[in-house]
Amino acid sequence: MTVADHSCEEVIGIDLGGSAIKLGRFDAEGNCLQSLSVATPQPAYPEAVLAAMIAAIAQIDPEGKTVAIGVGTPGPADAAGRIARVAINLTGWRDIPLADWLEAKTGKPTVLANDANCAGMGEYWLGAGRHFQHLILLTLGTGVGGAVILDGKLFTGHDGSAGELGLITLNPDGPACNSGNNGSLEQYTSVRAIRQRTGLEPDQLGARARAGDPEALAFWQAYGRDLGAGLASLVYVLTPEAIIIGGGVSASAEFFFPTVWQELERRVLPSSRSKLQLLKAELGNQAGMVGAAKLAWQKAGKL
Incomplete structure (x- = not known):
């Protein structure tokens, strides 16, 4: 992988919330190239949320060029970042293998983290914690x-x-x-x-x-x-x-x-x-999406 190739690559950061799903397409420097917010399906059953996420990902990355996906969920994930163990304000979420589901649908390496952890990573990468x-x-x-x-x-x-x-x-x-x-x-x-x-x-x-x-x-x-x-x-x-x-x-x-x-x-x-x-x-309600993108870069082994 050359530096030139790497500089052209992008990832998707997703902040999954009880009322909205926020997505951003980011380059390696953390520039948000495109963002999108869609309503979280109600009731927010796992299959309905997955379908909404897949449709939104297709909107923000129509040619499927991104190399990884990071997702912040409103509750704890397992240590490997694969399973949403519980998700607050989402219906029927217990031990949902969301990373596996997204990988199967998109073909892209995917990692999950608690939304507060994503906010922390966002502030570390581009916000008040960047130094x-x-x-x-x-x-x-x-x-x-x-x-x-x-x-x-x-x-x-x-x-x-x-x-x-x-x-x-x-x-x-x-x-x-x-x-x-x-x-x-x-x-x-x-x-x-x-x-x-x-x-x-x-x-x-x-x-x-x-x-x-x-x-x-x-x-x-x-x-x-x-x-x-x-x-x-x-x-x-x-x-x-x-x-x-x-x-x-x-x-x-x-x-x-x-x-x-x-x-x-x-x-x-x-x-x-x-x-x-x-x-x-410093990042306000964008921190979760930014942090999810940072985790996606780490998952892809690039940052």
């Missing part, structure tokens, strides 16, 4: 997702389910979590938790903080302390070069990053946070 080889991403949304990148590779553990950063324990006596844990970080930092604590949406609290509302400012300071305490545990275990914060709540990062950083400085030994940076994610 680092070791980083963690937290997506602060309805829940709290996470991704761990070590040595430029996605870390998923021995069975594919590592990196559930939002489910670490923050308070042993805290509120019950769907995971079975009590007082998980998610129970203090998710959109759902913010609603329960304040009766307001994060964007409302952000607007009030921008207007100088002292209660909103105090809330974000307390929020930053909780998030910082959770991140301190992760820093001790993983010693990343960067912590990247994404998801809807990150729109108010200016109000809670200062107390997050104060907690990290207070709780984490300097030797464990050497040169650590706290950054806001």
